[in-house]
C-alpha cells in the first residue's frame with residue numbers, strides 16, 4: 681500500500697490543503713509546477729512491485745524523478761511507446777501489463793481535471809493505453825499543474841481514438857451529439873488508429889458522455905476519465921502542492 685500521507689503531500693478536512701515544500705521557488709512557470717508535482721508523487725511509489733506510468737510532459741518529469749529512486753520498484757508498465765523509451769533510457773525495467781497483473785499505483789498527467797477528479801486525457805494521444813493502465817491499478821494518482829483545474833470539462837478538445845475506416849461514421853455521430861470533431865492530422869496512435877479532437881463541448885455529465893461515446897461503433901475509447909477518474913489529484917501551484925481529496 682503506498683504512503684498516502686507524508687511531508688509535502690497532505691490532506692485536510694476541506695481537501696484544499698496547500699503544503700509548503702522546502703525549497704519551493706517563489707515564482708514558478710507551468711513547467712516548474714509540473715516538475716514539483718511530479719516530485720511530490722514519489723510519495724506514492726511503493727517499496728517493491730511494479731507501477732504504472734503515464735504519458736506527457738508531466739509524466740516525463742515523474743519518470744525523471746522516479747529514476748532517482750529506481751531501486752524502490754521492480755519495474756513499470758508504460759502507457760505509450762514514448763514512455764517505455766524514457767523509462768528504459770533511465771534503466772527502469774519496462775514490464776508488460778499482462779505479466780504485471782494488478783498494479784498498486786498509476787501516475788499520470790491530465791489535460792483538464794475537476795475537483796471531483798474527473799479528467800480529460802489524451803492530449804498526447806495515449807488515451808487508450810492510459811485508460812487500460814488506470815483500470816489495472818488500485819490507485820490512480822493524477823499529477824498536473826494547477827492551470828488544468830476547471831469547473832466544467834470541455835474547453836480542452838476531447839480526444840477520441842477511432843478505427844480509421846470509421847472516421848466519417850464516428851464524426852457524424854459526434855456532430856449529432858453536439859460536438860465539432862477535428863481530425864488530428866499527421867498523427868497515428870501507438871495502436872495504429874486516428875484521433876478526433878472534439879471541440880465545443882460543455883461536459884456537465886462526464887460519466888454519461890464517456891459511456892455514450894464508448895457505444896459509438898468505431899470508437900476505441902475516449903479521453904474522459906470519469907467512470908474511473910483519479911483517486912488522488914495532485915496539483916502543482918505557485919504556493920505548493922494541492923491535494924484532492
Ligand code: 5RP
Nearest residue numbers: 736737738789802803804806
Ligand atoms: C497524454 C495525456 C497527458 O497526460 C496529457 O496530455 C497532459 O500532458 P502534459 O503533462 O504534457 O500537460 O493524457 O495522452
